[in-house]
Amino acid sequence: MKTAVIQFPGSNCDADALHAAQLLLDAEATFVWHTEPALPEGTELVFLPGGFSYGDHLRSGAIAARSPIMQAVKAHAEAGGYVLGVCNGFQVLTEAGLLPGALSRNKDLHFMCRPVHLRVENNATHFTSAYAQGQTIEVPIAHGEGNYYADAATIADLEAQGRVVFRYTDNPNGSLNDIAGIINERGNVLGMMPHPERAVELLLGSEDGRGVFQSLKTVKK
Numbered sequence: 001m002k003t004a005v006i007q008f009p010g011s012n013c014d015a016d017a018l019h020a021a022q023l024l025l026d027a028e029a030t031f032v033w034h035t036e037p038a039l040p041e042g043t044e045l046v047f048l049p050g051g052f053s054y055g056d057h058l059r060s061g062a063i064a065a066r067s068p069i070m071q072a073v074k075a076h077a078e079a080g081g082y083v084l085g086v087c088n089g090f091q092v093l094t095e096a097g098l099l100p101g102a103l104s105r106n107k108d109l110h111f112m113c114r115p116v117h118l119r120v121e122n123n124a125t126h127f128t129s130a131y132a133q134g135q136t137i138e139v140p141i142a143h144g145e146g147n148y149y150a151d152a153a154t155i156a157d158l159e160a161q162g163r164v165v166f167r168y169t170d171n172p173n174g175s176l177n178d179i180a181g182i183i184n185e186r187g188n189v190l191g192m193m194p195h196p197e198r199a200v201e202l203l204l205g206s207e208d209g210r211g212v213f214q215s216l217k218t219v220k221k
């Protein structure tokens with residue numbers, strides 16, 4: 001699966017994202033700098049990695065969402081292409097309007113960096129089919145602004161449509177409905193605060209993140 005890992009000034013999980021894609025997607029994976037006007041020809045997956053784009057200035061992801069490359073990312077998503085946003089990437093997706101809601105400060109106002117447990121709430125997606133429905137996985141978080149918020153109607157829609165894909169079993173940040181990851185209506189854009197790309201080898205403490213990439217790899221064309 002040909003993968004473009006987008007780099008913004010302040011991205012710091014870009015190398016991990018590239019590594020996971022190369023390891024698990026048989027990917028021809030390349031970095032794409034945020035000022036580029038277009039994605040490489042034939043891009044199938046856009047990976048928006050974690051980090052502190054623009055130093056989290058204004059709001060996390062707010063400036064990155066207005067980068068030139070994001071026009072191409074939006075067009076890719078509108079054409080049905082896959083987009084995976086992790087942590088700061090999830091924040092960029094909400095700021096860009098590709099996913100609903102917002103990520104605000106963690107409820108205790110601290111940056112948190114530790115493994116958490118997630119329940120796979122919907123394994124009937126292109127990002128989660130390698131997991132069992134209801135499976136609990138261990139994946140690390142590393143964020144100060146992971147507290148998912150959306151208005152009541154949006155939360156109701158997400159729940160009714162099975163678009164809450166990952167839910168914390170031990171909510172670390174105050175997210176509404178323990179939401180850790182959501183998908184768009186069409187099912188081709190996933191945003192999640194925990195880092196699956198940091199849980200792809202036992203050396204890293206967990207292999208439970210592999211399923212996200214294994215699921216994508218088996219997507220039927």
Ligand SMILES: NC(=O)CC[C@H](N)C(=O)O
Pocket residue numbers: 013049050051052053056060086087088089142143144145146
């Ligand atoms: N690891 C990350 O992507 C950090 C995300 C974000 N800048 C925050 O601290 O909330």
